[in-house]
Each structure stands twice: as structure tokens, then as C-alpha cells.
Amino acid sequence: MNGRALQWTALGAVLLFLLGPFVIILAAGVSDGETLTFPPEGVSLRWAASVVAIAELRHAFAISFALAVLSTLGALLLGIPAAYALERLDPPGANIVRAVVTSPLVVPGIVVGLALLRYFVIPLGIGVRPALLASHIALLIPYAVRVVAASLRNLRVDIEDAAIMLGATPLQAFFQIVAPNIRNGVIASFILSFITSFNQVPVSLFLSGPGISTLPIEMLARIDFTYDPSIAALSAMLALLSIAIVFLAERLLGLSRYV
Amino acid sequence: MQHARLIATLRRIGILAIAVSGVAYLAYVFFHEPGDDQGGDRLVISVYGVSQDSFRKNLYAPFEAECGCTLVVETGNSAERLSKLAARKNNPEVDLAVFSDFDALAALRRGLLDPIDVSRLSNYNKLYEFARDPIGGHMAVGYTVYATGIVYRTDKVAISSWRDLWSPSLKDRLVLPTLTSSGGPLLLQMLERAAGGSDPTFAGALAQVAANKRSVVTFFERSANLVQLFQQGEAWAAVTGRYNLPLLLRLNMPIAWASPSEGDAGGRNVLVLIKGSRRRALALRFLDKWLSTEVQTAMALDLVDSPANREATLPPNVASLLTYGPEMIERMNFIAPAVVLDHRAAWTKAWNETIAR
Amino acid sequence: MSDAFLRLHDVTLRYGRTIAVEKLNLAVSAGEFVALLGPSGCGKTTTMRAIAGLLKPSAGRIVIDGADVTRVAPNKRDVGLMFQSYALFPHLTVFENVAFGLRLRKLPDADIKTRAIQALASVGLAGTEEKLPKELSGGQQQRVALARAIVVRPRLLLLDEPLSNLDARLRLEMRSEITRLQRELNLPMIYVTHDQVEALALADRIIVMRAGRIEQDGTPEVIYAKPRNEFVARFVGFETILTAARLAAHARLPGPAYAFGWRPRHVVVGTGPYQGHVRGASYLGETVEYLIESEFGPIKAEVAADAPRHGPGQAVAFDLPFARAAPLAADLPA
Amino acid sequence: MNARTRGLLLLTPATLFVFVAFLVPLAILLAGSFQRDDGAIGLQRYVEFFADPLHQEVVLRTLRIGALVTLAAIALGYVAALAIVDLSPTSRARLVGLVTLPIMISPVARTYAWIVLLGRTGLVNNLALQFGLTDAPLRFLYTEPAVFVGLLQLLLPLMILSLVSALENVPRDAVPAARMLGANWWVVFTRVLLPLTRDGLATGGVLVFTGAITAYITPAMLGGAKILMLETLLYQRVNVTDDIATATVITALLVSMSILAKLVLSRLAKGRSK
Secondary structure (H helix, E strand, O other): OOHHHHHHHHHHHHHHHHHHHHHHHHHHHOEOOOOOOOOOOOEOOHHHHHHHOOHHHHHHHHHHHHHHHHHHHHHHHHHHHHHHHHHHHOOOOHHHHHHHHHHHHOOOHHHHHHHHHHHHHOOOOOOHHHHHHHHHHHHHHHHHHHHHHHHHHOOOOHHHHHHHHOOOOHHHHHHHHHHHHHHHHHHHHHHHHHHHHHHOOHHHHHHOEOOEOOHHHHHHHHHOOOOOOHHHHHHHHHHHHHHHHHHHHHHHHOHHHHO | OHHHHHHHHHHHHHHHHHHHHHHHHHHHHHHOOOOHHHOOOEEEEEEOOOOHHHHHHHHHHHHHHHHOOEEEEEEOOHHHHHHHHHHOOOOOOOOEEEEEHHHHHHHHHOOOEEOOOHHHOOOHHHEOHHHHOOOOOOOOEEEEEEEEEEEEEOOOOOOOOHHHHHOHHHOOOEEEEOOOOOHHHHHHHHHHHHOOOOOOOOHHHHHHHHHOHHHEEEEEOOOOHHHHHHHOOOOOEEEEEHHHHHHHHOOOOOEEEOOOOOOOEEEEEEEEEEOOOOOHHHHHHHHHHHHOHHHHHHHHHOOOOOEOEOOOOOOHHHHOOOOOOHHHHHHOEEOOHHHHHHHHHHHHHHHHHHHHO | OOOOOEEEEEEEEEEOOEEEEEEEEEEEOOOOEEEEEOOOOOOHHHHHHHHHOOOOOOEEEEEEOOEEOOOOOHHHOOEEEEOOOOOOOOOOOHHHHHHHHHHHOOOOHHHHHHHHHHHHHHOOOOOOOOOOHHHOOHHHHHHHHHHHHHHOOOOEEEEEOOOOOOOHHHHHHHHHHHHHHHHHHOOOEEEEEOOHHHHHHHOOEEEEEEOOEEEEEEOHHHHHHOOOEHHHHHHOOOOEEEEHHHHOOOOOOOOOOOEEEEOHHHOEEEEEEEEEEEEEEEEOOOEEEEEEEEOOEEEEEEEEOOOOOOOOOOEEEEEOOHHHOEEEEOOOOO | OOHHHHHHHHHHHHHHHHHHHHHHHHHHHHHHOOEOOOOOEOOHHHHHHHHOHHHHHHHHHHHHHHHHHHHHHHHHHHHHHHHHHOOOHHHHHHHHHHHHHHHHOOHHHHHHHHHHHHOOOOHHHHHHHHOOOOOOOOOOOOOHHHHHHHHHHHHHHHHHHHHHHHHHOOOOOHHHHHHHOOOOHHHHHHHHHHHHOHHHHHHHHHHHHHHHHHOOHHHHHHHOOOOOOHHHHHHHHHHOOOOHHHHHHHHHHHHHHHHHHHHHHHHHHHHHHO
16 A cells, blocks of 8 residues: 555545544434434434424524524624724734633633623623523634634735725725625634534533523433434434535635634 | 615615514524513423423423413423522522422522422322421422332343342443432442441441442433433443333333342432522412322323322332332331431542542 | 925824834925835835825824815825725725725716716726726726726825836836826826836926935936935935045045935946956946946946946946036935 | 724723623632632642542543543644645545534534444444454443543544644645655654644644543543543532532633643744744
């Protein structure tokens, strides 16, 4: 075997390691059997249907989806101006602010959940829902700032000056000239944030409450007392959903450049 | 040209309107408390996550229909829910909760509970003795009892005593509850008894577990990944509550409930009212409903909870799977909740030093 | 000078603690084409951006058409600016790029169309309206930028090294284009460049800057023939500059001056009172360039190629005729 | 209003938000680790934390698994990244997309797949039995290797992506040039590729190590109560035994480990490339 063939085999093995488990989950999820096994016993979508039929899971899905969209929008609303300021306006203390704004990236989720529950939510008497939303926004701001800042960095500074010299106000220059050119970065950051929020577990573990549980939390709880293929079916559906989103994004924008 | 600009503007407004209403809808979904639109009251309960489908069918749905209110259900294991309750002590979200008897006592000691006015419970007098005042002061009412014992693969091992857990054929196939789960203290209690001791420090029991810890696949925190462990062939024997037996039997494996000579440990789950709850009357009404003969029977028939109500009568095939009837309840060794609480810190220390590591 | 269209009074600009432009005074009359000439970092672009309003002076006043605009926002100054990088909007078509300023002025669609198409035609780009900037060549992008800047009819046009990204042939072409437009529109322009040839060819007046200050202000002829000091002289091609003190030992000076400068082609080679050695000779086609090592130091000379040639190492006589020398003042301290 | 003031104004909402809803609560939690039971400032909580042999073991295990996952990710990452940058731009983009996929999928779903795979009746054991590699099914679940495998799959994509972008910046001729000079592959790797991709390696290393020591779901699902890591221990201490004192110490340990890893690795990348 020559070097090149060896290289391809190794790459194949790595890909198998990374992607193989999804094939397993997918297969286990469409099994017709009563218990979770691989290879599956027959093919059926009944477990997928059974998952969809559970009201709690549907509700958790709706909550997770809404939470992901709202927190992503919130993070972008706060993060885009911050990214713009950091990249363009040279505000005092920019480096400190950059570190502050991106700090949620390095702190473990469990710690974030615990700290927020004890020293943010409870002392301020914040309700379960606003608290969950606020924690997700704080977690997502780094993604918004980093990705948007990266696309601003790739955009010439002088086109804004050009617009202003042609009579535009700074706001007009931003919305008519800058915004259309960082649109892809913003969409990429939206997708990244959405998926991050949607899959978030440790923070939500502390901050979810009565009547409001996210899908991954609900799923984690159910794994403990479910031995049929329904959780595999749910996992497979979630995986397919993520894949579909990423595939579309990749198709439209080349998302991987921003990761 | 002017026309085209108008159309473009209209289209932009249209897209914006769709986006804004989409976001508004999602905000509604997210911030909408269940039951707000029905106009009735909401009752928030905090329970174990197991068998919620049965509870919905036998208890929640009928109750909601009766009271015209909405039930909001928080699920999780005992300790998790207790710690959330403690965290939100000054602004409680939950009206009524379910705990093991000693976690209920822990909640009481942390000032989280209000007494239950049992005179207002129409079903109170139908309860077995063990359920009437399990932690004292009428701060809790038992709703179910479960034996904690040994399930095992009859094709792999034979079990007639708690000491058989340490048989060599169970090496690497034994699953035990971790100390911090409800089953942990019950396990230690039975091991202590099997060794002939009655020392509440459980020194002998802890030493047994420590000596055999290599045999143990895992110490589980949540009872139900037990099913998986059996199904995957990881477990041949496990110590668990009897409420897991029906689930395990559905695996179509030769699994049985052991009858060790020392008997089984008794576990109780209780209902409590959370201090500061604003819907006291509704909570009491729900509590009474839970204890009613019809709900207790229905939950037993679904093989979820063994009844605490003496008037619940079960056919033999169901009864055999549950913790049912005066003799079986007699046979169980209850452990006083106060003993658990008073010694748990010491047990945990010993457990961490000799077993968990 | 009181009728100047643009005036800078003692304008000072700072970046943090470094001073980029210090107490600059400048006047440009209506219809005048002024070049700001100087090496990079001399403050010429900074000055231009201050006139545009993109930078705020830390001291001094800027007056346009009699009104003090020092505190007026750049988008309210009605000043056009053409960027070195063109700064076209990548997501807009050529037409929309040009129409951008007109749309902001809320003109009727029909007027926008007429004026944009006319502006594009005037720079020779009719027919490219629907293309995106990236589909055009560098020279074409340059023209779009020019059209975009003039279509809004600014009262003053600033050009920031507009030709530096073009190749030599296009540069010539654009140069005449800009001159033509300036004459047609009779628009005052300030043209920033580090290329003396460009400045000489285009401007009515050249302002040579160094280190944030004006070194010399004059017509191209004056700047070219009579640089005021050593810095300006070097910048416009006087390569041999000798101080009066040094020359006095060898020659009778024609008058008082700090130094004298010669262009290479004003140095006589082959005959003359001074002796040197040829250190290098480069054949340039029409001429030959010599580097001569002499008692004055290295002398650069350029002579017709058909004159007798001298090889490296040869001794050679040369002359520095005062008739053609530029008398120079001492440099201001940098 | 000048640009800096405007900048400050635009930055304030995000900064304020992160401060109130993140940094201040975190700081209070961290500060708690230095509080003694009597309220004074001191290291009592640390002393007590490390006095517990279980805690010592969990800290060591966390560091060990973090280091092993990082090393394995580096090895596999180079193998995969070198093969990927060898491809044409289109297939390269496609493969990068494939590698990115796992990052986007719910960690719960991803880890669940390993439970199905690694169980005693799972695929891995079945294959091992079939090929006679073992006589009896092996136990993988609730062992350190299971956690290791789960974390590696979780985090390897981050390393591959970092290395791919680093390798893309290596001049195309560097490797052939070194080969022309007679260097063998090992020399090419250590003397040419490694120095040129040091930045990417450091970035990937920080992501993988930090990811491994701060992951929750994977150790919780594949390790359980027997194979505790700092994150799962923290959860247990807070939610099961309500022991905030220990939780504050674990928080401080986790945060300082993350920061330390970042400092050490970025110093390494800078220091050596000089």
C-alpha cells in the first residue's frame, strides 16, 4: 500500500468514526422491534410516529424552537452593534470588552447555569422563562460578535466613508451599504447560534422549570426510562433536522468558512 | 419606475410583517403559560418523570376536567427537584410535590413545606397506616409504597439472600443504586441486616460494598436506566424498587423478583404542599384526588404505583407484580426518615472515601 | 486670497499623541485644481480627509464657500471624495452605485436615471449599467468611482491617489480624462498624490507637504524649476544637491544660498573643472545614466547616448553649471 | 458625537448584558470558593475539597481524559486534515462540510448513539465476538474508555477544522521543496508542517481540551456516577447533595483550567514560531 492509499484509508476511518454513529442511530430509529438493537429488526416508522404523538415532546420542541429563535435574535441585536463598534469605531478598552463579550465561550455550561440560577435569577426574582431566555442570549452573544466581526473584517472600511461622502447618514450607510455585505455572516451566525441554543443542555438543566422544559432536557430525562427505539427515532429526527439546516446553509453560504 | 418602487416597498413591508408576526408568535409560544387561555387556575406540581403517560390518563386529565384548571408538571429525580425548590424558596413556582419520605423530611427541615389539613381529605381514612403521617406533624401523606429488593436473571444466577449479591457469578454484572438516590439508604439497610447488624452508621454494609465494588457495573442515580442495563446485557442483577419490575418484565428476558430471606426494604413516596403556594385549596383537592380509590386502582392496574389506599382492589396477576396487600407490606423493613437524614452526611463521606473513588 | 472657495485656518490634526498635520493654512479658489504632493505619511491624505469631514481637526477652522464647516458632518458638506481603492459598493450594480447619492437626495426616478446614465456616458462607460463592480476591469471601476463622485454635483471634489492602482497606460488615459472633466465642470479639485509627474501634469497649483506642514506652494512651473529647499528639490528630481559651504572651496558662487541642486541631465560629463571616477553606468536608450564618485560625493548625471561613453572605473571630467542650478534654502526641521 | 463615543454607545448594551447576566453571577460564584465557613476569606474550601480522595481522583481523571482526548485528536486530526487539504477545492469543501456535521447535531443524540453501539449486545461487541477477538462480550459502558471515545468523537471535528485552515495557509511548495532536499516524511512533518501549522494546532488544542474538561452530557451518559468528571461531579454536588461549597471550588478549577490551557497553548504557539 502506498502513502496515498494509506492516507485515504485513514481519512475514511476517521469519517467512519465521526459519522458512523448517526447511521446507527438512524437505523435503530427506524427499527420495527420492541427494543433498541442494532442491526434493526425490520423497518418501520412507528417509533418516530410514537415520539411525535407525545404531547410533552411536542411542547418541548416548540419551546426549544422558540427559545432558539428568540435568543438568537436577541444575541444578534446586541452582538451586531458590538461587533461593529469593535471592528470600526475603536472604542476605548476594546480589548477588554472583546474579552468580556466572548467570555461565555470558555466557561462550562453547568457553571453558567448554576451561577445564573443562584446569583442572577433568584436575587432579581426573574421568572423561569425570561431567565432561560436571558441565559441563552448571554451564551450566544460570543457567536454573534465573533462571526459578524469576522465578516466585517473582510469588508472594506472605505465603502462606508464613500456612502457618507455621497450624503448618507451613518445609519443609512450601515443599513444600505454594510448590512447587505455582511448578510451572509449574519445568517451564518444565526444558524450557528440557533443550533447551539437548540442543543444546549447544561445551562437549561438549571434554568428550566415547571411547564418549561427544552427538548434535549426532556430527551435526557426520557433516555433513563425508555428502552424502545423511540429515543433513537427522536435522535435521528433531530440529527436530520440539523443536517438539513446545515446542508441548506452550506449550499447557500458556505457556512463552514465561519465555524 | 415609481410603480416599481412602490411594489418593492410593499414587498419589503410584507416580508417585515411576516417576520415580525413570526417572531411575535414564537414569543407567545415561549412566554405563554399553559392554561392562561382557559381562564382557570393553574396548579404546578413537581413529580418523578416515570410513567407520565399513565398519570396524564388516570389522574391529570380527569382532574383538569373536574376543576376546570390546568396542571403544569415539572419532572425530575427527587434530589434535583428538591434543590430547585430550595433555590426558589422565596418565590415558589411549585404548589405540590412528590418525594421519597426522607427527601420530604429534608424539605421540611429546610422550611419548604406547609402542613396538610388531613380533615379536608375525603380519602384520608382509607390509607394504610404507613401512609398517614410518614414524616410527622402531618407534613406529608404517603401515596404509594414500594418494596426495594433484588431483580435478577433467573438463567444466570440464583438469589436467596442479600448476601448473594456478592456471589462471583455476578462479577461485573451487578447494578446498585448510588447512595444519593432514594434506593441507596435502603440498600445499605438491607446489607446491614443481612450481616446481622443494626448499626445506623451502616459501617458493615459500607464495608461490604467497598470490598465488592469492582463487581459493580455502575451505581445508578436514576432508577430507570436499569432497563437499558438489563437489555444491553450489562446487568444480571440489580437492587431497585419494585416499580421497575413491570418495565423489566417487558424485556422478554428471564427476569424475576427475588425473595431474600431478610425480606425487602420498604420505600414510601409522599405528597407534600409547598410553603408559600398560592393555590392551597386546589392543591389539597388534587392531593385528595390522587389518593382516591379510583386513581390508586387505575395507577396500579397500569403497573405504575402500588396503592396506599386499602380499598384499591387488584386482580391477582396485577397484584403479583406490585407491592400489594397487608402481608407484603408487613414484610417490609421501613427505615425511619430521620435516621436517613441524620446519618446521610456520614454515609456519603464513607461512600466517597471507600466506594465512589 | 479673500475670495478663496476653500480655506483652512491653522488646522491641526492628531492621532492619539502624534501630530499628523500642524497649523496648516491653505486656500483653494473656485475652479482651481490643486495637487497635494508629498511622500507617504506627510499628512496629505489626513488633510484631505479633514476637508471631507471624515476626520475632525483638533484645532483650526475649515471654511467652504464662506461658511465654517469645521463642525459640519461629512454627509452635509456636499464634498465629493474619490477613494484610492475606488470603494465601489460590491452588492450594487454600476447603475445603482452611481445612483446611490442621487437616491439619497430623493430625486424623482426619471431624473436619477437620466443623470446616472449621463454620468456613466461622460466617463465612457455607457452600457455597463447592469454589471456588478467585480465584473469590471480596474480602469473601468475607476471610472465608475469618478462618475459616482461627480454625478451628485459636489461643490468640491477630493481625489485620493486615484490612479495609483492602475497600470501606466491606463494612468495616462485617466489623467487626461480627469483634466477634461475638471475643465468641463469647472469644479474645484484637490488631488492627493505622491507622484510628482501626475501632479505636474494635472494641477494648476502644487502644494508640497512634509511631516504635516507645507514646504512649498506654487504653480507646477515654479515647483519644477525653482524648488524652495532641499526637500522639495529632491522630491521633484534634483538628485545632486550640494551645500554652499562645500561648493565654496571649489567655485565662485553666483549668489547667497544654503545649497544648490542639479537635475542629472544638467550635469555636464566629459569636460569641466572637476574630476571624478565613473562608478556605474546604465544605458537607458535615449540617454546614459552615470554615477560619478567625486570629491563632492556621488554625482548623478544623465547624458545623451550618442555622446562619448565612459566605462566603470574610468576617470572623467565633469561640470556643475551654476546657470542651470537651483539655489535652495535650508530645510525646515522635520 | 465622535466615533469613539459612538463605539462605546454601541458596545454598551452587549457588554452590560454579559456583565449582569453572566460575569457578575459567575464572579460571585467564584468568589464563594475563597470564603471560609466562618465568612472570612481563606482557602479552607480548597483544602477540604482536595482532602477528599474522591475529589482528587476526579480532578486527575478530568485532566487525564482531557489530555488523552487532545492528544488523540491531534494525531487523528493531522491524518484527516492532511488528506483533506490534498483534495480539489470542491471535494475539500464537501469533506469539510461532512466533518462539520457532527458539531451541529445534538450532543444528546450523538452520545445516545454510543450507548447503542457500545453496549454488551451492541454492534462493537457483536463484531468482536464474530471475529473471535473476544470470547465474552466486553463492558465498555460506564468505563473511562467509553467517555474517552465519546468525547473524541464530539471534539475531533474542531481539531480537524482548525488544522485544515492552518494547512491551507501552508505554501503549496513547502512540502515538495523539503522532499526535493531529501527529507523523509517524518522530517517533513516535524520540521516543515508542524512549525507552519502551530497556530492552528494551538487553537484546536484549546478547543478540544477545554471542550473535554467542560463537557457534561458525554460523561454523564457514558460514564455515569462511577466515572465522574468535574462537570458531572459539580452537577451531583449541586443538585443531589446541595453542596454549594464544593461546587464553587469545582467552578474555580474548571474556569482556571480552561484559561490556563488557553494561555499555555497560545504561548507555545507564539514562543516557538519566533
